[in-house]
Amino acid sequence: MPIVINLDVMLAKRKMRANELAALIGITEQNLSVLKNGRAKAVKLSTLEAICKHLDCQPGDILEYVADQETEA
Amino acid sequence: MSNLDGIRTLSNRLLICLWGVLISALPLSTAFWFYAALGEPNPNFDAEFPFELALPMSQGQALAGYPVAMIGTLLTMAITWQLIRLFRLYRDGEVFSGAVTDCYRKAATLLILLVLTGPLQDLLLGVALSIGQPESNVGVNLSDSDLTLLLVGIIVRLVAKVMAEAAQLHDEQALTI
Numbered sequence: 176m177p178i179v180i181n182l183d184v185m186l187a188k189r190k191m192r193a194n195e196l197a198a199l200i201g202i203t204e205q206n207l208s209v210l211k212n213g214r215a216k217a218v219k220l221s222t223l224e225a226i227c228k229h230l231d232c233q234p235g236d237i238l239e240y241v242a243d244q245e246t247e248a
Numbered sequence: 249m250s251n252l253d254g255i256r257t258l259s260n261r262l263l264i265c266l267w268g269v270l271i272s273a274l275p276l277s278t279a280f281w282f283y284a285a286l287g288e289p290n291p292n293f294d295a296e297f298p299f300e301l302a303l304p305m306s307q308g309q310a311l312a313g314y315p316v317a318m319i320g321t322l323l324t325m326a327i328t329w330q331l332i333r334l335f336r337l338y339r340d341g342e343v344f345s346g347a348v349t350d351c352y353r354k355a356a357t358l359l360i361l362l363v364l365t366g367p368l369q370d371l372l373l374g375v376a377l378s379i380g381q382p383e384s385n386v387g388v389n390l391s392d393s394d395l396t397l398l399l400v401g402i403i404v405r406l407v408a409k410v411m412a413e414a415a416q417l418h419d420e421q422a423l424t425i
Contacts, residue, residue, distance in 0.1 A: 216423040
């Protein structure tokens with residue numbers, strides 16, 4: 176999928192562990208792992224809002240569009 | 249009690265019935281066949297054949313007709329097995345998945361096959377029971393219940409497609425964070 180989730184980068188910048196963030200935003204560590212690994216099919220706006228709030232960042236810091244070769248062609 | 253708990257409880261009870269049906273189907277059908285074929289005609293036990301037949305049959309006729317007569321029973325057992333698979337999945341809390349869809353699809357195919365093999369089974373039974381007889385008796389019997397069963401099979405086939413769609417939606421919902 177051409178949408179890349181940069182949650183690991185933001186967690187490292189904020190020096191926060193994934194389980195801490197999961198607890199803060201009220202989702203399971205398993206679901207956060209699905210999101211981090213790019214296996215999620217959709218992200219709820221409420222989840223994105225909570226992530227941005229607790230990591231003090233913008234949605235664009237977490238989500239990135241990277242065009243793959245097939246899309247470019 | 250949540251819906252899922254209800255599904256689990258009912259599935260567990262149905263599984264007991266279905267195992268009973270699966271285990272008893274072949275012995276009971278065998279017993280009925282040989283009782284109808286070799287026993288004296290009994291007004292309380294009505295054995296229907298798709299053609300005129302003098303009862304009791306000879307042992308050779310009964311043995312020749314037995315494998316053909318069991319085709320329907322074997323198909324019914326296969327349908328029961330698919331239902332057992334389905335209710336096991338329901339009991340384990342798996343309601344929307346590829347495996348459930350597969351059970352619906354196979355059960356529907358077997359139901360349709362059961363109706364379609366009915367006339368073939370009648371023809372084969374006629375041939376099998378005519379071996380060594382001076383004249384052959386062949387006939388086909390198609391009843392209202394066969395047509396109802398065919399309709400049910402087609403509807404279950406449609407339900408299988410709906411379940412495939414539901415499984416896809418369930419997957420998407422499970423991966424929405």
